[in-house]
Amino acid sequence: MTQGVDVVVVGGGQAGLAAGYHLRRQGVDFVVLDAEVTPGGAWQHTWDSLHLFSPAAYSSLPGRLMPTQRGETYPDAGHVVEYLAEYEKRYELPVQRGVHVHAVRRDGARLRVESDGGTWRARAVISATGTWSRPFLPAIPGQDLFAGRQLHTVGYRRPADFAGQRVIVVGGGNSGAQIAADLALDGVDLMWVTQRPPRFLPDDIDGRALFDVATARRRALDAGRGDTGGVASLGDIVAMPPIRAARDAGLLAAKPMFTQLTTTGVQWADGTRAQADAIIWCTGFRPALSYLAPLQLRGRRGHIAIDGTRAVDEPRLHLLGYGDWTGPASATLIGVGRPARDAARAISQLLGARRL
Structure with a gap:
């Protein structure tokens, strides 16, 4: 019809x-x-x-x-x-x-x-x-070798699903920080891995200010003025209360991105390894x-x-x-x-x- x-x-x-x-x-x-x-x-x-x-x-x-x-x-x-x-x-x-x-x-x-x-x-x-x-998963060597559980942001629900497990959260944006904080504050054995050092926005910045910054950038570009950098110039992570709590408690110390997965976890370029039962890809x-x-x-x-x-x-x-x-x-x-x-x-x- x-x-x-x-x-x-x-x-x-x-x-x-x-x-x-x-x-x-x-x-x-x-x-x-x-x-x-x-x-x-x-x-x-x-x-x-x-x-x-x-x-x-x-x-x-x-x-x-x-x-x-x-x-x-x-x-x-x-x-x-x-x-x-x-x-x-x-x-x-x-x-x-x-x-x-x-x-x-x-x-x-x-x-x-x-x-x-x-x-x-x-x-x-x-x-x-x-x-x-349409979740995005980066191509990482050894991804098919890892024997543990791999899931994207879309598959994450609650810390209780990972009780007693070693979890690696990958991603330095808002989703990665929020899920890492959620797990860490619940006592899950967590490792947070980011491509670059996490950039937290000032604690008093929330969505109201971010909208104003994004709008100002668009107006500047439309008027032919220089690019102000928009939200990206301020940072990547909105410091919501749980994130601030986990950060201030020293629970969000991010490690640099690993270079490959192994059967039991991940490995960095210098040969250092870490074991994991689950990897959560917060990669956009x-x-x-x-x-x-x-x-x-x-x-x-x-x-x-x-x-x-x-x-x-x-x-x-x-x-x-x-x-x-x-x-x-x-x-x-x-x-x-x-x-x-x-x-x-x-x-x-x-x-x-x-x-x-």
Whole structure:
């Protein structure tokens, strides 16, 4: 069955919902296709102790402030899931769940969106699939030799799963620091390994300031001024309360990156070895864009060229929520609103021009 619609939004997490909010305000006919069977996007799959970097008031989607969570300055992931579910219901966003989109193709004046729930012919598409479903694992010699357990950030839930084990956490970003702190504060035998010495942001910096810094950088670049360096110039790790506690207790002394895995653990270039029962790779993610392959938009480095959120070589396609690449802090709750608004306006103009 093939259906016609003005816009298909692929992904029903925070970016997709923000897009839906602004498309509704533009009076555009749209549908949101989401692979998840319940609301909440990737937030419903995170580890138990995960909290936002910012207070609720600074972690909101357009049109609806996130309520505060009793007893928490920084809301936990469960609170975010509840907020997203309520947001979707409040604005009556047309989300179809359990729908996996596997291809977008050109089809004359429209784009054909193919999924296991049917086919849509759309005048425009917004890609809002995020990165959680595409974890990145670096290629390390001996990876197939290690006899212990290996998992990525997406597979981590709680310290109790590693009781009595020797665990190596790899990664010097926020996820690596948070999971290392989670394990260390629970008494797990931990080794934290990073590519370079950890760079903690000042203790008084949280998501509010980070959004302002990212926005200032984008404005400077758009105005042709010098690159301020943005958030990366401040550090890599937001010093949330558990991280500060573990750091101040001397539990987050990072070791340099090893060069290979062995059957029982890891080894450095000088021959030093360490044993481990489990390795948790907190090594980041890549945009989940494989379903766009039929459009052949990727350049030599596998990157889709965009202007704002619009794909340069396919003006009917917008990409939203993948980080600074698609708007300042656009992978955050507070940061996705503005690029979502811009994408919806651009699409509305495109549709209006084609109806004339």
